[in-house]
Amino acid sequence: xxxxxxxxxxxxxxxxxxxxxxxxxxxxxxxxxxxxxxxxxxxxxxxxxxxxxxxxxxxxxxxxxxxxxxxxxxxxxxxxxxxxxxxxxxxxxxxxxxxxxxxxxxxxxxxxxxxxxxxxxxxxxxxxxxxxxxxxxxxxxxxxxxxxxxxxxxxxxxxxxxxxxxxxxxxxxxxxxxxxxxxxxxxxxxxxxxxxxxxxxxxxxxxxxxxxxxxxxxxxxxxxxxxxxxxxxxxxxxxxxxxxxxxxxxxxxxxxxxxxxxxxxxxxxxxxxxxxxxxxxxxxxxxxxxxxxxxxxxxxxxxxxxxxxxxxxxxxxxxxxxxxxxxxxxxx
Numbered sequence: 001x002x003x004x005x006x007x008x009x010x011x012x013x014x015x016x017x018x019x020x021x022x023x024x025x026x027x028x029x030x031x032x033x034x035x036x037x038x039x040x041x042x043x044x045x046x047x048x049x050x051x052x053x054x055x056x057x058x059x060x061x062x063x064x065x066x067x068x069x070x071x072x073x074x075x076x077x078x079x080x081x082x083x084x085x086x087x088x089x090x091x092x093x094x095x096x097x098x099x100x101x102x103x104x105x106x107x108x109x110x111x112x113x114x115x116x117x118x119x120x121x122x123x124x125x126x127x128x129x130x131x132x133x134x135x136x137x138x139x140x141x142x143x144x145x146x147x148x149x150x151x152x153x154x155x156x157x158x159x160x161x162x163x164x165x166x167x168x169x170x171x172x173x174x175x176x177x178x179x180x181x182x183x184x185x186x187x188x189x190x191x192x193x194x195x196x197x198x199x200x201x202x203x204x205x206x207x208x209x210x211x212x213x214x215x216x217x218x219x220x221x222x223x224x225x226x227x228x229x230x231x232x233x234x235x236x237x238x239x240x241x242x243x244x245x246x247x248x249x250x251x252x253x254x255x256x257x258x259x260x261x262x263x264x265x266x267x268x269x270x271x272x273x274x275x276x277x278x279x280x281x282x283x284x285x286x287x288x289x290x291x292x293x294x295x296x297x298x299x300x301x302x303x304x305x306x307x308x309x310x311x312x313x314x315x316x317x318x319x320x321x322x323x324x325x326x327x328x329x330x331x332x
Contacts, residue, residue, distance in 0.1 A: 001242065002050070008037035009044045009052045020080035031081065035074040045072070083323075086196070101222040102172035103132040105179060111140035117178050123149060125171060127156035142201055143209040143243055150209075151216040157198045158224055181287035195224070199231045203312055233311055235261060237303035239272050241311075244274040245320035248312055259288035260303035265294055 001009070011019040011034065023031050044052075078086075106114065106129070114137070118126045126145075130138040132154065142150060202210050218225040238246055250258065250273065262285075263272055274282060314320040 005037050005041070006052045006055065008034045008041060009049060010056055012038060012041065012044055012073070013049055015055065016073075016076055016244055019077050020227050023077055024080035024321055025318060026081075027316065028086075030318065035036040035078055038074045038077070060299055102168055102183040104128060105177070106133060106187070107137070109137070109179070111137075111144050113152055113179075115144045117175050123152035123156045124160070126153045127160055128168070128171060129161065131157050131176065131197050135197070136204050138197075139204040139296060142213075143303070147212060147299045150213060153201075154198055154213055154217060155221060155224065157201070159197045160194075176209060191244060194254060195227055199228055202228065203206040203232060233308055233315075233322065236266060236269055237309055237311065238310075239268050239273075241320060243276050244247075245314075246272055247308065248314060248320055250277055253307060253310070255288045257284060257303045257306060259292050260295060260300055261307050262289065263292065263300045 011022060014022070023034070026034070106117075108119070114129075114133075118129060118141070121129075126149075130141060142153065145153060202213060205213070214225055214229065219230065238249065241249065252268070258273065264272060274285075277285065311322065313319070315322050
């Protein structure tokens with residue numbers, strides 16, 4: 001068994017609540033890989049479970065009777081770990097990865113190469129391709145599109161439905177031919193679309209791209225723009241972090257930048273910051289705040305964006321966990 005399979009087998013011996021507590025500390029990619037194995041395994045034979053648990057000396061061997069896997073178990077585990085919205089995105093990507101990756105030949109393509117391949121394509125076609133790529137790759141390509149086309153593509157990603165494997169295969173084959181690739185597209189691909197993939201892409205964009213895209217999307221589809229904004233990380237999301245995670249985010253941020261970001265922030269955000277820095281740093285911060293005076297809104301926005309970028313990076317690396325929406329109701 002691979003390491004991922006062993007991890008899946010161990011989690012399948014836990015109750016959903018206990019397994020969710022473990023999964024909540026994993027990155028999306030790690031959770032997706034383990035959930036994939038849970039779906040495939042469905043059940044673990046007792047002798048296999050004994051062998052795997054023996055390898056994990058710190059895990060108790062009790063409570064594995066009747067342990068099951070399968071899609072429902074994996075979906076419930078992800079939802080309990082990350083909340084329904086994030087879990088749905090992981091399960092969508094999981095369904096796609098298990099069915100095949102017709103655009104995997106683009107995984108290592110640079111943004112400029114992607115833009116060249118997608119030149120003159122319809123927004124819906126570009127959206128189809130970007131929705132299948134890793135968010136960091138898709139974000140770089142999206143940022144390179146002209147303003148109006150970029151908004152068209154963003155809207156198409158968020159609102160697209162399912163496409164037939166044949167249609168996806170045709171697009172993949174055409175692009176592969178242009179890229180002079182030799183691997184034939186795989187079959188049975190499920191399209192990954194919706195608001196969350198767009199949010200994942202925008203979250204990795206630079207501040208200018210993010211602002212311009214949301215402003216254009218607001219003019220075209222206010223409801224969609226509001227939904228996207230509601231799912232994106234903001235400076236105020238500091239209050240959705242545990243104290244230890246807040247301390248990790250604030251570590252290394254200079255007092256001047258932090259003071260700028262705090263300018264006009266809600267009281268609960270200010271309290272979260274002040275209670276999670278040392279007394280000496282708190283004194284430095286208060287000095288900066290008193291000396292700051294009136295500042296431009298753009299400076300405040302940039303300082304907050306710098307901190308949000310740190311939150312995103314730490315969350316992407318599974319070093320912190322941001323509670324979102326119904327995740328606040330979870331009790332372990």
